[in-house]
Amino acid sequence: MTTESAASGTVQVRLRNPDRTVEAPAPCTVGELLDGLDILPHTVLVIDGAQLLTADRLLLPDAEVEVRPVISGGAEGAPRCVVCRAPAVHEEPRHRAAWCSAHLADHVHNQVRKAIDRPPDRPSGERMFHYGQRLLVAVSGGKDSLALWDALLAMGYDVDGLYVGLGIGGYSSRSQRVCEAFATARGLTLHVVDLAERYGYSTPSGSDATGRSTCGVCGLSKRYVFDQVAVEQDYDVLLTGHNLDDEAATLLGNVLRWNEGFLARQRPVLAARAVNQRRKCKPMFRLSERESAAYCVVRGIEYVVEECPLVDGNTGHELKAALDLLEAASPGLKAQFVFGFLERVADRFVDQDDAGVRRELRACTSCEMPTTTDTCAFCRQREAILAVLPLAGSGVRT
Amino acid sequence: MTTESAASGTVQVRLRNPDRTVEAPAPCTVGELLDGLDILPHTVLVIDGAQLLTADRLLLPDAEVEVRPVISGGAEGAPRCVVCRAPAVHEEPRHRAAWCSAHLADHVHNQVRKAIDRPPDRPSGERMFHYGQRLLVAVSGGKDSLALWDALLAMGYDVDGLYVGLGIGGYSSRSQRVCEAFATARGLTLHVVDLAERYGYSTPSGSDATGRSTCGVCGLSKRYVFDQVAVEQDYDVLLTGHNLDDEAATLLGNVLRWNEGFLARQRPVLAARAVNQRRKCKPMFRLSERESAAYCVVRGIEYVVEECPLVDGNTGHELKAALDLLEAASPGLKAQFVFGFLERVADRFVDQDDAGVRRELRACTSCEMPTTTDTCAFCRQREAILAVLPLAGSGVRT
Numbered sequence: 179m180t181t182e183s184a185a186s187g188t189v190q191v192r193l194r195n196p197d198r199t200v201e202a203p204a205p206c207t208v209g210e211l212l213d214g215l216d217i218l219p220h221t222v223l224v225i226d227g228a229q230l231l232t233a234d235r236l237l238l239p240d241a242e243v244e245v246r247p248v249i250s251g252g253a254e255g256a257p258r259c260v261v262c263r264a265p266a267v268h269e270e271p272r273h274r275a276a277w278c279s280a281h282l283a284d285h286v287h288n289q290v291r292k293a294i295d296r297p298p299d300r301p302s303g304e305r306m307f308h309y310g311q312r313l314l315v316a317v318s319g320g321k322d323s324l325a326l327w328d329a330l331l332a333m334g335y336d337v338d339g340l341y342v343g344l345g346i347g348g349y350s351s352r353s354q355r356v357c358e359a360f361a362t363a364r365g366l367t368l369h370v371v372d373l374a375e376r377y378g379y380s381t382p383s384g385s386d387a388t389g390r391s392t393c394g395v396c397g398l399s400k401r402y403v404f405d406q407v408a409v410e411q412d413y414d415v416l417l418t419g420h421n422l423d424d425e426a427a428t429l430l431g432n433v434l435r436w437n438e439g440f441l442a443r444q445r446p447v448l449a450a451r452a453v454n455q456r457r458k459c460k461p462m463f464r465l466s467e468r469e470s471a472a473y474c475v476v477r478g479i480e481y482v483v484e485e486c487p488l489v490d491g492n493t494g495h496e497l498k499a500a501l502d503l504l505e506a507a508s509p510g511l512k513a514q515f516v517f518g519f520l521e522r523v524a525d526r527f528v529d530q531d532d533a534g535v536r537r538e539l540r541a542c543t544s545c546e547m548p549t550t551t552d553t554c555a556f557c558r559q560r561e562a563i564l565a566v567l568p569l570a571g572s573g574v575r576t
Numbered sequence: 577m578t579t580e581s582a583a584s585g586t587v588q589v590r591l592r593n594p595d596r597t598v599e600a601p602a603p604c605t606v607g608e609l610l611d612g613l614d615i616l617p618h619t620v621l622v623i624d625g626a627q628l629l630t631a632d633r634l635l636l637p638d639a640e641v642e643v644r645p646v647i648s649g650g651a652e653g654a655p656r657c658v659v660c661r662a663p664a665v666h667e668e669p670r671h672r673a674a675w676c677s678a679h680l681a682d683h684v685h686n687q688v689r690k691a692i693d694r695p696p697d698r699p700s701g702e703r704m705f706h707y708g709q710r711l712l713v714a715v716s717g718g719k720d721s722l723a724l725w726d727a728l729l730a731m732g733y734d735v736d737g738l739y740v741g742l743g744i745g746g747y748s749s750r751s752q753r754v755c756e757a758f759a760t761a762r763g764l765t766l767h768v769v770d771l772a773e774r775y776g777y778s779t780p781s782g783s784d785a786t787g788r789s790t791c792g793v794c795g796l797s798k799r800y801v802f803d804q805v806a807v808e809q810d811y812d813v814l815l816t817g818h819n820l821d822d823e824a825a826t827l828l829g830n831v832l833r834w835n836e837g838f839l840a841r842q843r844p845v846l847a848a849r850a851v852n853q854r855r856k857c858k859p860m861f862r863l864s865e866r867e868s869a870a871y872c873v874v875r876g877i878e879y880v881v882e883e884c885p886l887v888d889g890n891t892g893h894e895l896k897a898a899l900d901l902l903e904a905a906s907p908g909l910k911a912q913f914v915f916g917f918l919e920r921v922a923d924r925f926v927d928q929d930d931a932g933v934r935r936e937l938r939a940c941t942s943c944e945m946p947t948t949t950d951t952c953a954f955c956r957q958r959e960a961i962l963a964v965l966p967l968a969g970s971g972v973r974t
Contacts, residue, residue: 433831434902434909436916496905500898504832507894511832518834526924 187239191215194246194483204241209233215245220271220506222247223471230267230279230475246483248321248471268472271509279476283332286473289464290329297447297459298520306447306459311414313337316404317360317368319353319482321471322419324360326462328477330417331364338413342403343372344396345380346488353482360479369411371403379563381488387566388559392488395559402556405547408456420460423467426512427497429519439537442529445520452539452548463516585637589613592644592881602639607631613643618669618904620645621869628665628677628873644881646719646869666870669907677874681730684871687862688727695845695857696918704845704857709812711735712854714802715758715766717751717880719869720817722758724860726875728815729762736811740801741770742794743778744886751880758877767809769801777961779886785964786957790886793957800954803945806854818858821865824910825895827917837935840927843918850937850946861914 188201189211202211208224208231224231225244237243259266259278266276277285294306307313313330317323317339330337341357344350354370361368374380377399379387384395408416425444432440448458462470474481489495505511530536541547542554549555586599587609600609606622606629622629623642635641657664657676664674675683692704705711711728715721715737728735739755742748752768759766772778775797777785782793806814823842830838846856860868872879887893903909928934939945940952947953 434913436913436921438920496902500901503898503901504894515832515834522836523834 189237190242192244204237204239206237208235232266248468272513282472282476287329290461293461293464299445299524300447307415313415313417314340314408314413315417316340317357319356321474321481322421322462324479324481325470325473326419328479338367340369340407342400345374349487356480356482369407373399377560383567384563387563398556398559409454415457415459417459419462421462421465421467421470422512423498425463425516426501427494429516430497438527439529441527454546455548587635588640590642602635602637604635606633630664646866670911680870680874685727688859691859691862697843697922698845705813711813711815712738712806712811713815714738715755717754719872719879720819720860722877722879723868723871724817726877736765738767738805740798743772747885754878754880767805771797775958782961785961796954796957807852813855813857815857817860819860819863819865819868820910821896823861823914824899825892827914828895836925837927839925852944853946
């Protein structure tokens with residue numbers, strides 16, 4: 179082999195969603211690689227083995243890298259850690275900062291700690307929750323909830339997990355395996371509830387039976403099971419992995435339609451307001467999807483990268499795309515939008531009915547969980563589904 | 577020439593901003609043409625001479641059409657007028673409607689009439705303005721302000737025009753000529769104020785002198801001249817051509833940063849609050865940019881299609897692009913956003929200082945126009961510009 183031929187060749191690039199491998203001419207930098215593939219750097223992580231690569235890194239012939247979409251965020255600028263000046267593995271334009279692996283994990287812990295210690299919408303001095311309380315985190319197998327579980331454990335909290343099997347074919351079974359592997363490897367308690375086994379329907383069969391969107395059936399069912407397990411198993415606080423991008427997209431959707439009821443309830447802390455209700459918190463709300471994904475990579479957390487196959491028509495994606503467009507031009511805009519709302523605007527919105535009366539909670543006549551109506555939305559949906567399903571309990575299993 | 581060669585050929589397509597001509601294979605429909613050019617149908621008007629074409633229209637070889645960008649809107653569906661069933665020239669997904677030329681003009685008049693008769697943020701029964709009042713419309717030479725002037729005249733109002741020369745090279749002189757031609761052809765009064773002649777600087781020289789953005793210098797100067805001329809010439813009401821897309825983009829920008837002062841002042845009617853202040857109204861706020869542009873075409877109104885050459889870095893464009901993405905998925909979202917804000921949310925925002933005191937207006941110590949500070953922002957900006965300009969009054973002329 180001549181020097182010349184050794185100096186040029188190809189990089190194997192594994193792309194995800196759908197999974198495929200392409201080749202790119204080498205040598206090239208990570209930035210040039212993404213440019214050639216027409217991929218915006220701030221929408222992906224580039225990973226070599228378990229290592230994150232910055233845009234300036236040179237890829238030699240025969241290198242193999244994974245380009246992993248994270249949907250949102252932003253990355254450019256300084257390639258050295260702002261804490262220790264070691265080569266950085268992750269940049270965040272919103273913070274005008276970059277971090278090495280160890281300090282990226284520190285940064286994530288600091289943001290989670292800040293969220294827990296000083297939630298913006300609660301009275302001064304009130305924390306999300308305390309050491310000594312029994313915490314339950316709802317895990318999906320995705321980056322956010324597993325990153326949250328890992329970060330809370332690293333910070334010394336007592337946290338168990340809850341996985342809800344939604345019956346979405348191989349996607350659900352792969353997600354469950356990832357959650358179980360995470361718990362087993364760390365000796366943690368993971369509650370697993372299968373929607374079809376316990377309630378007689380799955381997300382696809384419930385959607386088919388009622389004509390409601392799969393996202394609608396899934397969201398209502400998941401939230402109900404989270405609440406019910408937290409009450410049954412006597413946890414103090416229920417945690418979810420909602421990140422800054424999730425909160426910004428939900429807020430934008432609610433603001434575009436000025437949906438007062440939802441604006442009144444979109445908070446990183448929702449206090450318990452009834453007997454069968456637990457406090458709900460979102461300790462990841464200060465972190466972007468991209469930070470959450472990068473945290474998983476540097477902490478060696480395996481998570482499900484694939485998107486839910488039923489997600490088509492989920493308008494959350496369009497809201498995220500619109501916000502990404504604006505965030506790219508003004509890094510920090512999403513944080514300004516969400517934090518500004520919580521700090522200065524949220525208390526102008528109250529959850530009330532058309533007559534201006536604040537909605538009060540009572541016990542569902544069917545299941546005794548809290549509701550603003552006689553029978554709760556979950557029980558009404560479940561009744562409608564089971565009335566139609568050919569054989570109750572026939573939810574798809576995998 | 578054989579039948580075969582007669583049956584195929586090319587369409588000449590004139591594209592604007594920048595102006596250029598391309599060829600496309602014919603015969604083809606307007607929809608296929610746009611598809612081949614990778615242009616979203618709802619972002620443009622397709623014009624043959626003075627006629628608007630719908631997506632289903634067939635273009636024969638040697639046809640010549642203009643594809644005119646309008647930035648936003650939406651168009652697909654029924655090609656017949658919802659009023660008279662004649663072939664439609666314009667579709668509006670937001671209204672699930674299409675119109676022929678005559679009924680498109682009616683539709684625009686109806687929306688302007690509704691805006692005037694029932695402004696959403698004013699006490700019930702209060703109109704924007706009355707027949708018999710002296711109205712002044714600020715015209716730029718663009719589609720919105722000329723459409724407004726034309727519509728108000730057609731409805732029988734007494735309206736004069738005001739053009740402010742901002743000194744932006746050929747763009748300003750072309751804009752002025754279009755406004756003058758509109759007024760002359762209809763025997764109307766048009767006031768022309770040249771910023772450099774009267775105040776000693778132009779938009780570019782003012783921006784150069786202070787380092788402020790051209791859009792910042794231009795916006796502050798224009799608004800001031802509008803107010804001053806309305807007062808000097810004793811008009812009752814000052815009108816601007818802000819359309820639904822403008823209002824949605826501004827609202828989104830203010831909501832993303834939760835800018836309370838601007839949210840308190842973003843209204844289609846701003847009542848006069850001081851001696852040297854006139855009532856300000858935006859009668860086009862119910863109409864999209866695309867409706868406004870189509871109105872100009874069907875009414876034979878010549879307007880300046882080119883964008884201001886200094887507009888680079890105007891974040892309004894990104895806000896519009898983000899909203900267009902969402903509007904395409906949910907037609908009517910912009911209207912829901914703007915109208916919902918005005919009807920249900922706007923009164924929660926008050927223009928106040930950091931101490932929570934409502935800002936009161938007083939007379940500027942320099943020019944006596946209303947301001948919340950000692951010297952108004954315009955006089956302070958002008959002083960800063962003239963202190964730096966090598967020769968006061970040397971603003972660029974064309």
